[in-house]
Amino acid sequence: MAGVMESVNQRTQLVGQNRLELLLFRLDGPQIYGINVFKVKEVLQCPKLTNLPGSSSVVRGVAHIRGGTIPILDLSMATGNTPIEDLTDRFVIITEYNIRVQGFLVKGVERIINMNWEDIxxxxxGTGHEHYLTAVTKYNxxxxxxxxxxxxxxxxxPVNDDISDNIVTEDITRRASEVEIMIADDSKIARKQITKTLERxxxxxxxxxxxKEAYDHLMSLLEQGVRPAEKYPILISDIEMPEMDGYTLTAEIRANNQLSDMFVVLHTSLSGVFNKAMVSKVGANDFLAKFQPDMLAQLVIDRLTTIGVELPPVEGEV
Structure with a gap:
């Protein structure tokens, strides 16, 4: 436990400083790629893979690692490129996303670098809508x-993005129609999932x-004389974002007296003990791991009905 907490303390030093650590790797070609170290559980040489009948062609097989069975995805194939060949000297990056553990097959792992989110x-x-990039940066x-x-x-x-019938009532739907929810996320897929759930x-x-785009919008509202916390009863923010991450966004909001009363939820594919420590440090109101539509819907409904934010009256009500 002491070792875990020491690691938490070391990594939380990056919180609010708009910094991140990237693990650099290559696929089946010269291009270099990066992944946030927070999402990486371990890196190992590609173990023996067992074929998984009926699975996507991107899933090269499953591996038995530390008592668990983990699907191994060919990251080169997943991004529309050629499969990674000769697995004997390839590597697997074991990651945790959206409360699921999976391995990504890569050609080689380079190093870990420390960067500013401002440089991401x-x-x-002009790259179109079908690319698989969420951000770019430069190193050397x-x-x-x-x-x-x-x-x-x-x-x-694909995840199930349906909301259970017992969560949303007709009364909530009518009252929610006049409420705006603010979300910040650099992933087009994530924005689509969150928006779909909230609109339902x-x-x-x-x-x-x-x-940064979200923070600039909040500042523009202040210049217009609008109180952001009244316009948006809740802000749902991803953590990993170029230019300004969710931790820094939250810290900046808390440091501004005119924004500090905003209700901020960090909604991220990152998970684990590190996030709980970081959420507390930057002053977010809550944390929710992606992607759980029922929990997301319930969290927002509870915020608007139980925690004290009054919903606008329905037209015709007294």
Missing amino acids: QPPPK DELVEIIDVEKILAEVS VGFKVVQFNDG
Whole structure:
């Protein structure tokens, strides 16, 4: 336990400083890619894989690791490139996304680097809508592409985004129709999932692609004389975002007296003990691991009906 807490303390030093650590790797080619170290459980040489009948062609097999059975996805195939060949000297990056553990087959692992989120940029305009990038950066004059893993997982193993019938009532749907929810997430797939869930409840959704874009919007509201916490009873933010991450966004909100009363939920594919420590440190109101539509819907409904934010009256009510 002491070792875990020491690691938590070390990593929480990055919180609010808009920094991250990237594990750099290569697929079946010269291009270099990056993945947030927080999502990595371990890196190992590709173990023996067992074929999984009926699975996606991207799933090269399953591996028995530390008492568990983990699917291994060919990250090169998943992004529309050629399969990684000769697995004898390849590597697997074991990750945890959306409360699921999976391995990503890669050609080679390079190193871990420490960077500023300000140096992480959105994909260049003109790359279209079908690319698998969530951000890009540069290291030693080489372009580093950060893959939208949520998009890959949604294609390989789609999640159920339905909301249970007993969660949303007709009364909630009517009242929610006048409420705007603010979300910030750099993943197009994640924004679509969150928006779909909230709109099914009846809420209006205002989307932003990263933390800086969201923060600039809040500041523009203040310049217009609008109180952001009244306009948006809840802000749902991803953690990993180019230019300004969710931790820094939350810290900036808490540091501004005119924004500090906003209700902030960090909604992320990252999970584990590190996030609980970090959420507490930056002052977020809650944390929710992706993607759980029932829990997301219930959290927002509870915020608006139980925690004290009064819903707008329905037209015709006294």
